Amino acid sequence: MSIFYFVAFLSIFFALMTIFAKNPVHSVLYLVITFFTFTIHYILLNAQFLAIVNFIVYMGAIMVLFLFVLMLLNLNKDTEPLKSNLVKVMGVIAGMCLLVTLAGSFRVLQATGVDIVENTEIGLVGNLGKVLFSEFLLPFEISSILLLTAMVGAVLLAKNDPKNA
Known part of the structure; x- marks a missing residue:
């Protein structure tokens, strides 16, 4: 203790x-x-x-x-605004x-x-894995698809389109 x-x-x-x-x-x-x-x-x-x-x-x-x-x-202290x-x-x-x-x-x-x-x-990690991949498999997979979609969307938004420039 x-x-x-x-x-x-x-x-x-x-x-x-x-x-x-x-x-x-x-x-x-x-x-x-x-x-x-x-x-x-x-x-x-x-x-x-x-x-x-x-x-x-x-x-x-x-x-x-x-x-x-x-x-x-x-x-710098010069650029910091006064509170x-x-x-x-x-x-x-x-x-x-x-x-x-x-x-x-x-x-x-x-x-x-x-x-x-x-x-x-x-x-323990083993018990967390058992629960995650048995009881919470569907929410885990849905969250992974959501993260993949967000990553693809971020790449598409950051991509420089030469037609619009």
Whole structure:
């Protein structure tokens, strides 16, 4: 249990560093570390598939994309607009709403208690595959056809038509 609390502390710490970092590149790097701590949480919770997907998709693809976009934008303090006081007040109100939500959820957890899951086979990839290809085969195939259609549509929209130019 001590590993869980240590990784939870690191998750919260690096998430706060993501928010409060002045340099946007440092903020993205802190977010990568935060996602890595989420991967450790998934492994501790016996959800290997989620850990692998989090590691490959979020840390590997999306965060690298964020870094490339930030490097291409070349953000300087001269080009950054000044934030008005209204935006700052709205941010404080949103933060207070988040704190109230977290306090309420902790209160509910203390009142009900946390049950330990008896089945340790829940998050394993083999069991996920069995359920995915038996019970949810039709929705899985329909979503793959939908993704293929979206990919073909994106290619057709991005294709440069010489007749229209």
